[in-house]
Amino acid sequence: MTKQYKTLGEFIIENQDSFKYSSGELSRLLNGLRLAAKVVNHEVNKAGLVDILGEAGDQNIQGENQQKLDVLANEKFIQTLKKREIVCGIASEEEDDFISINSFDNQHQNKYVVLIDPLDGSSNIDVNVSVGTIFSIYRRVTPVGTPVTIEDFLQPGVNQIAAGYIIYGTSTMLVYTTGDGVNGFTLNPALGTFYLSHPNMSFPENGNIYSVNEGNYVHFPQGVKDYIKYCQKEEDDRPYTSRYIGSLVSDFHRNMIKGGIYMYPKSSVASEGKLRLLYECNPMAFIAEQANGLASDGKNRIMEVKPTELHQRVPFFCGSRNMVEKAEEFMKNANA
Ligand SMILES: O=P(O)(O)OC[C@H]1O[C@](O)(COP(=O)(O)O)[C@@H](O)[C@@H]1O
Numbered sequence: 001m002t003k004q005y006k007t008l009g010e011f012i013i014e015n016q017d018s019f020k021y022s023s024g025e026l027s028r029l030l031n032g033l034r035l036a037a038k039v040v041n042h043e044v045n046k047a048g049l050v051d052i053l054g055e056a057g058d059q060n061i062q063g064e065n066q067q068k069l070d071v072l073a074n075e076k077f078i079q080t081l082k083k084r085e086i087v088c089g090i091a092s093e094e095e096d097d098f099i100s101i102n103s104f105d106n107q108h109q110n111k112y113v114v115l116i117d118p119l120d121g122s123s124n125i126d127v128n129v130s131v132g133t134i135f136s137i138y139r140r141v142t143p144v145g146t147p148v149t150i151e152d153f154l155q156p157g158v159n160q161i162a163a164g165y166i167i168y169g170t171s172t173m174l175v176y177t178t179g180d181g182v183n184g185f186t187l188n189p190a191l192g193t194f195y196l197s198h199p200n201m202s203f204p205e206n207g208n209i210y211s212v213n214e215g216n217y218v219h220f221p222q223g224v225k226d227y228i229k230y231c232q233k234e235e236d237d238r239p240y241t242s243r244y245i246g247s248l249v250s251d252f253h254r255n256m257i258k259g260g261i262y263m264y265p266k267s268s269v270a271s272e273g274k275l276r277l278l279y280e281c282n283p284m285a286f287i288a289e290q291a292n293g294l295a296s297d298g299k300n301r302i303m304e305v306k307p308t309e310l311h312q313r314v315p316f317f318c319g320s321r322n323m324v325e326k327a328e329e330f331m332k333n334a335n336a
Contacts, residue, residue, distance in 0.1 A: 005195035008034055008174065008185045018180050026137070026161065026178070029086045029112055033135055036080035037166040037174055038192055040073045040118075040133060044168045045189075053126045061096040062276075062311055069125045070094055073118035073133060081114060088140055089113040089148035091310055093279055098310060100147045109145060112161065113138050113152045115279040120165070121247025130169035132249025136283035137162040153278065153310060157303030163283035165249045175201065175253070177290040182256075203293035207259025207320040208240045211251040219267035223298070223334035227263075227327045248275065252284055252318065256291055261319035261327060265298065272313040277305060281316050294324040298331045 006014075012027045047053055047069060056066040074094040081087050082101055088110040091098040101110070114137055121131035139161050140152040164176025172187040174194055184198030210231045217225065231240040243260070245251050251262045266273045275281050285295030285302040295302045295318040305314060317327050 005197065008194035008196070011183065011185070011196055015178070015180070018178070023111075025086065025111055028084065029081075029114070029137065030162065030176070032081050032084045032086050033077075033114075033164070034174065034194060036077045037133065037172075038187065039076045039080065041166070041168055041172045041187065041189075043072055043076070044069065044131065047125065048128070060094050062093075064122070066094060067119065067122045067125050069131075070119045070122055074116075077116055077118050077133070077135075086110060087112050087114050088144075089152055091115045091153045091278065093117045093276060093311070098148065098150065098153050102147065111139050111144060113140055113148055115153060115283075117276070117279045120249050120280065121245070124245070124247050129245060129247065130167060130250040131247050132168060133166040134249060134280055134283050135164055136160055136279055136286070150310070154307040156306055157277075157282035157285055160282060160286045160303075163286040165252075165283070165287070167249050167253050169250060169253075173197070173253075175287065177287050179286075179290065182287050182291040201256055202291045203256050203288065203320045204259035205292070205320060206237075206322045207255060207261065208237060209243050209255055209258055209260030210240050210263070210323070211242075211244045211255060211260060211319075212263040212265070213244060213246070214242065216267055216269070219269045220265055221267070221331070221334065223331035224263065224265045224327075226334055227330040230326070230330065248280060248284065252288075255319045256288075256293065259320045259323075261317065261323035263318075263327065264316045266315040270313070273315040274313060275316045277302070277307055277312050277314045278310060281314055281318075284316075284318055288318050292321065293319055294321050296324060296328060298328060 012030050016027050052068045056068045056071045058066050117134040138155050162178040166174045175184040182201040185194035186197040187194050264273050264275050281302050288295045297315045317324050
């Protein structure tokens with residue numbers, strides 16, 4: 001008897017009542033993201049055959065050259081959410097400002113805003129290395145029935161209602177949390193259906209993988225240099241293994257399954273690091289904490305950082321609990 005896997009649709013409905021403020025609206029939103037994920041997955045898989053590789057010719061507000069697939073993924077997620085009238089606002093890595101969603105008869109009645117990194121790991125798109133999508137969902141703080149404002153987006157990570165990522169890798173998976181543990185669903189491309197393949201995902205407390213762009217070593221703070229040397233030292237269960245895909249979603253996913261730490265520290269060339277607080281670090285931090293891991297800026301809990309700008313960056317240390325604590329210890333000792 002082949003194993004019966006629960007579908008993502010079934011799982012969302014079954015767990016609807018455990019959602020805070022459950023009204024079915026969050027379920028419809030998660031289903032909208034599920035649909036957009038399948039559309040983007042289809043585009044990613046055939047990228048080499050159609051004209052969606054390479055640069056789009058424009059730069060986003062962060063001065064990054066947008067890849068054609070960045071732009072396409074951004075459009076697909078925004079269109080899918082807009083058409084289904086399931087959010088009152090969207091913010092995206094590829095949009096300068098937040099988008100207030102209002103349709104004629106909806107009158108801003110929706111409760112949720114979504115923040116999204118439509119295509120994470122852009123530098124890997126053209127070279128067929130796994131990339132991802134990251135999303136974060138908040139309940140608006142301004143009154144329902146009025147247009148959303150920046151306040152609805154600049155909320156600390158602890159206010160997240162749900163967060164997740166899609167990884168377009170050897171298989172396509174959607175991994176998410178609504179604050180009640182982390183579950184992973186694998187897409188069966190033949191049926192176009194996500195199935196619960198990884199229930200209750202959890203970071204091992206310890207790991208032996210460290211993920212950091214060592215090409216930036218000379219620019220790193222002393223504490224990070226000391227921690228990397230610690231990882232490389234022949235002692236106890238070390239040296240650890242260095243693994244860096246260059247796609248946050250992929251490095252995070254591997255480390256959650258095998259045990260490890262991902263670091264994108266600040267440096268002498270990037271005073272706040274590279275990763276964006278609202279649609280990269282906060283959602284991954286929510287998932288990490290729900291999976292028994294930790295996420296900090298090297299000192300403070302990421303999810304308690306009070307956001308001040310839509311595209312602000314923060315240093316990011318995330319993964320197995322004991323490894324993140326050890327890295328923080330080196331940062332503290334080096335006062336860096
Ligand atoms: O090439 P670098 O500087 O190591 O940066 C790689 C990191 O930047 C990211 O690509 C984030 O940026 P994008 O969302 O623009 O792709 C992460 O996925 C990855 O871990």
